[in-house]
Amino acid sequence: MNAEEKLELMKVMFNPKNIAIVGATDSMIKIGSFVFGSVLSCGFTKKIYPINPNPKYQKRKILGMDVYPSLDKCPEKIDLVGLVVPPNAVLDTIKQAIEVDIHAAAIITAGFGEVKSEDRQDENKELVNVADKGGLIFIGPNSMGFYTSEDKSSPLHLGFGFMIPTPGNISIVSQSGTMGTVLCNALQNIRYFVSSGNEASLTLEDYLDYYAQDEQTKVIALFVEGLRAGSRFKDICTATTKKKPIVFLKAGVTKGGARAANSHTGSIAGSLNLYKSVFKQTGVIYAEQLTELIYLTKGAEYLLPLPKNDPLRAGIISGGGGFVVHLTDLCEKNGINVVDLTKVPNGPHLIEEISKYLPFYWSRNNPVDLVATRDFDLYKVITELMLKSECFDIIITLTSAGLSETIKSLKPVNDYAQRMVTLLKQVAAQRFEKSIKDEINLCLKYPDKKIIYIGFASGFDSPVYEQYDKNKIMVFGGNPELATVVLRKLHDYQKFVNMKNR
Amino acid sequence: MNAEEKLELMKVMFNPKNIAIVGATDSMIKIGSFVFGSVLSCGFTKKIYPINPNPKYQKRKILGMDVYPSLDKCPEKIDLVGLVVPPNAVLDTIKQAIEVDIHAAAIITAGFGEVKSEDRQDENKELVNVADKGGLIFIGPNSMGFYTSEDKSSPLHLGFGFMIPTPGNISIVSQSGTMGTVLCNALQNIRYFVSSGNEASLTLEDYLDYYAQDEQTKVIALFVEGLRAGSRFKDICTATTKKKPIVFLKAGVTKGGARAANSHTGSIAGSLNLYKSVFKQTGVIYAEQLTELIYLTKGAEYLLPLPKNDPLRAGIISGGGGFVVHLTDLCEKNGINVVDLTKVPNGPHLIEEISKYLPFYWSRNNPVDLVATRDFDLYKVITELMLKSECFDIIITLTSAGLSETIKSLKPVNDYAQRMVTLLKQVAAQRFEKSIKDEINLCLKYPDKKIIYIGFASGFDSPVYEQYDKNKIMVFGGNPELATVVLRKLHDYQKFVNMKNR
Known part of the structure; x- marks a missing residue:
């Protein structure tokens, strides 16, 4: 046949x-x-x-x-x-x-x-x-x-x-x-x-x-x-x-x-x-x-087609300084440019915009370290500023999805710890639910922008990312490393397509 | 000071x-x-x-x-x-x-x-x-x-x-x-x-x-x-x-x-x-x-000190043929020898031993593919034969831990699926509990042997591997790749120590 x-x-x-x-x-x-x-x-x-x-x-x-x-x-x-x-x-x-x-x-x-x-x-x-x-x-x-x-x-x-x-x-x-x-x-x-x-x-x-x-x-x-x-x-x-x-x-x-x-x-x-x-x-x-x-x-x-810029220009935002340093390394090792805002046209303006919300001693550049803030709403505000800035082709940030799992996995060693974990679970349930909604809504509000979330909690098959998948939002569970490798390979593919269809 | x-x-x-x-x-x-x-x-x-x-x-x-x-x-x-x-x-x-x-x-x-x-x-x-x-x-x-x-x-x-x-x-x-x-x-x-x-x-x-x-x-x-x-x-x-x-x-x-x-x-x-x-x-x-x-x-x-052999000799056992092929690649890419049993002294004998338990058309070599068996007890038997054979420095295999999570994540689309998932959960709860006990007991029975488990379900922080950690048994959650990279690096360290302490 x-x-x-x-x-x-x-x-x-x-x-x-x-x-x-x-x-x-x-x-x-x-x-x-x-x-x-x-x-x-x-x-x-x-x-x-x-x-x-x-x-x-x-x-x-x-x-x-x-x-x-x-x-x-x-x-x-x-x-x-x-x-x-x-x-x-x-x-x-x-x-x-x-x-x-x-x-x-x-x-x-x-x-x-x-x-x-x-x-x-x-x-x-x-x-x-x-x-x-x-x-x-x-x-x-x-x-x-x-x-x-x-x-x-x-x-x-x-x-x-x-x-x-x-x-x-x-x-x-x-x-x-x-x-x-x-x-x-x-x-x-x-x-x-x-x-x-x-x-x-x-x-x-x-x-x-x-x-x-x-x-x-x-x-x-x-x-x-x-x-x-x-x-x-x-x-x-x-x-x-x-x-x-x-x-x-x-x-x-x-x-x-x-x-x-x-x-x-x-x-x-x-x-x-x-x-x-x-x-x-x-x-x-x-x-x-x-x-x-x-x-x-x-x-x-979820991510294709990617912007044509070569190298891709990434904006990074997170509440943990050590994490953004590591993530920046991973990006640059994979040929992704973690934009130096002091060197691009709209960069200084964006720095000023972000400065309105953060303490004076924030890093004042990309990657944006939210200086261990406990004000979770800042994520939404700063991420949106970055999305709108036109300085980046892609935003990479941490997700709140799965943090509830982290708290669930805490093992109380005494009565006080038990009470604290119970309290944390209650607070977290509301707090993280809201953050997750904010994250998803932001993605839906800017359907043409590219965002990658990294979740420390859980692997690729975890139900904690279900809502993200339903909305075709990219989460790398437990895998900051793979996020950058995958982004590089997808961008290489994008360049191939652009060349072939020219 | x-x-x-x-x-x-x-x-x-x-x-x-x-x-x-x-x-x-x-x-x-x-x-x-x-x-x-x-x-x-x-x-x-x-x-x-x-x-x-x-x-x-x-x-x-x-x-x-x-x-x-x-x-x-x-x-x-x-x-x-x-x-x-x-x-x-x-x-x-x-x-x-x-x-x-x-x-x-x-x-x-x-x-x-x-x-x-x-x-x-x-x-x-x-x-x-x-x-x-x-x-x-x-x-x-x-x-x-x-x-x-x-x-x-x-x-x-x-x-x-x-x-x-x-x-x-x-x-x-x-x-x-x-x-x-x-x-x-x-x-x-x-x-x-x-x-x-x-x-x-x-x-x-x-x-x-x-x-x-x-x-x-x-x-x-x-x-x-x-x-x-x-x-x-x-x-x-x-x-x-x-x-x-x-x-x-x-x-x-x-x-x-x-x-x-x-x-x-x-x-x-x-x-x-x-x-x-x-x-x-x-x-x-x-x-x-x-x-x-x-x-x-x-x-x-959990794994140090590792045996002195260079390269390390790995035995692989799994119920999925495609997985053992991929895992063998990952081992050999990292300089770990997936022993060809036809070429080592005790190898042919081990093949004969294993053949007593598997259908005649099994792969008849290492890696050992259990030919999609539904007889989960075979894992224990074959793994023990391999542990005792002296052909290997380390055994790498899949773990049953976390499979219950996979079943939990199945989303029924109709009544029949709902009944099937419920049944699976019941069967799995007993079945996987037993397999997990078997796996842990086997490790405890051979405290000087090295075993690495790979769990498809969940990442590094999952509570499903808790019992393994308590017994210092190594599980790589969702990470067959890292298992081989880590093994290579630890073995490199072992060689360094052996040389320095010679």
Whole structure:
């Protein structure tokens, strides 16, 4: 099957009007029950046909739904079939699917291409031949499943990762199911997610192609162990990055990593230098590690497009002097200019403006240290002055979100401490709630300005940043360092786009 | 005053038999009440004298304690006085302290050396002269305070950072109060912490010297903007690192960072290359960023001494194939050998041992991918086989701690999802509790073996890792990357120590 034919069939796969799940079960310890549960939990409102030939289901329903013994017994034509059957039943199920005119499948079942035994490899080849001849595309085998919110009113998660994604504009392919699950949970806001597994039929390049052509996809994130079609990959990237960012983590770049990748997905890892050269030519954003991949993807959605100035001009504001010193270092190490206000046109004016609010001995320059103030409202006032000043392309500051968590984690050692912590919690609840509202409102008031918040409390997956994510406001949880690395990489991408679109 | 005299006085300061706090108040919005509250909250059981000349306190107590109008009215000789008075009252208070034979103070009051106005600078110089002549040492001014658990039964926190430290073996000097507070909260387990402020009397070198000579201090962590006595610093480090690790973060290394540091603590930042060369000669462990400083300090306490093998031989075990591939890359990038079991003496035997428990198609080498098993007990079994095999210097694996948090963060989109999440929470609570116990018990069973856990959920400050910290088990929250960087740096330090002590 050629790429165009695949793309046509993927339209049905990513927006099926109904689905069947062969191997659906209510036996809680089986993957089949997880997959069935995922479909019921994700908001999918269209018709679902659980299929299980086990005689016990002739008289019994699965979670209130009628069970069908085989695909040909379904009362209507099926758009997509999920397979959670034993390895030796996969080939027959696919044959049956083709017989009843199904052309898209997701094979969750493991034990195919990644298994080195000869008979398994032969079976894998036969599966591919049968599917190709029958005009059927499939995800996997050995996939943790996929998610699509192409129809936002009826998103579908057919898989077994512990996740409940929310619809959005990020599209992901991961050659590792676990890493894909971590990505989905950390990012949410998902358009498509595919755990591509062995890629016996559909490959990473096919999904990438589909995402590239999908107007709702704003950012593409890839976790890759090995590419099957390097030059096609390069061509798609070249055509895509001008319009939307592609963020890429390559696993298996070292000798040991390549050995591990080979035993994991059977893929042969290419040289990192080769990849890096392709990224440079094509403008793909290269993530060196997992947390960076998460923040680059989120940042690409929340922060792009970035201003054209080179270097980027950052304004920093915080209540802790040591923190702003460290953050300034991190910025400048990453080529971000922490503007010296004494040397830019509107700078001295801004210094005078800020001086109206701070004690005379404040730092009187950028970074702005609020001199350990206890007047939390000053943050809002000074940040707004800085936003309006036109001196900066981006403001970087600390967020109050998560401070309540810090207080919660204090462990009282005596009665007085207990009373103090209780009091702090009460005060903080109100105080921080207000600060959080102020921060979010400020961002909403200046939708075209770029702000990055840094939260000392908690990591990338913390619910304390939920309100920020809902409003697409960038928070780096526990990660002042990554904030600057991510900003540099996104700005490099911006320069690439500006050059290409000139 | 010379260094030896200072050290003698510091013995009293770090273990006072009583303290006075000038500026203590029950007016909640003032720093004086925070500082007084800290003293009451930290477990300090010795005599406290709140001092406040305000007439309203002639008839009123502060939190049930008698208030004294001045230091000379205290009924006994005072070991240590804390100052939370307005800047213009500092000098007189110090003079009075000297008159009543007090020789140690902590000046929390800000507005001295960091303030550029001439009269403030003059006042600062006079303060230093008066104190020196009177044989009084002091912390600050412009300090967020200090903590000492030299007397574990009566630890003292005299400061206003939001923290309740627990006694332990880590000693910290931070030239930034905020960063010091972040460090204390993230690390706990504190022997001494000093927010050194302007260092008008006691300097970072003095504290370092004291920590170096303190037998209970196992690890020293420093957050530094500028050194006042470079060659003394170098001498102390040279003498100390052979016996205990010093971890160091230098802030203000870039042009902008140096500008910020100068306005923050009035310090002049030195060149990073100069610092790096000193670190190399003296074996100081250099942290490039805050999170690294936290994990290096914790790791130095939990993981040292490390085995002598070079490179370190790591065994990796996880249920996610993509994760082990990525982690293997991160190890090898940092010079850690992910042992190829087919090439080491006991390797093939270990492969056979593990094969008894895993499906035939498992990776059959290190890293060990448990092939998406749902049998969580396998972790314990395989990890123990690896610990006993003698093939590895360190085992790196994922922890179950925090997985409950991941499940908690799932957001049900419909009734079925709600039921599923509730069920998952119940199952997970038991399941993960058991896994966590297994993990901790395994570490306790092999106290001489080195294990690093990586937790996807949550950052460095999460309470989900509390049980691990209590048992000094190393968990990198949300940070597979930093695990390998920290391991490399600690191993470099180990090699330095081995060479010096040869």
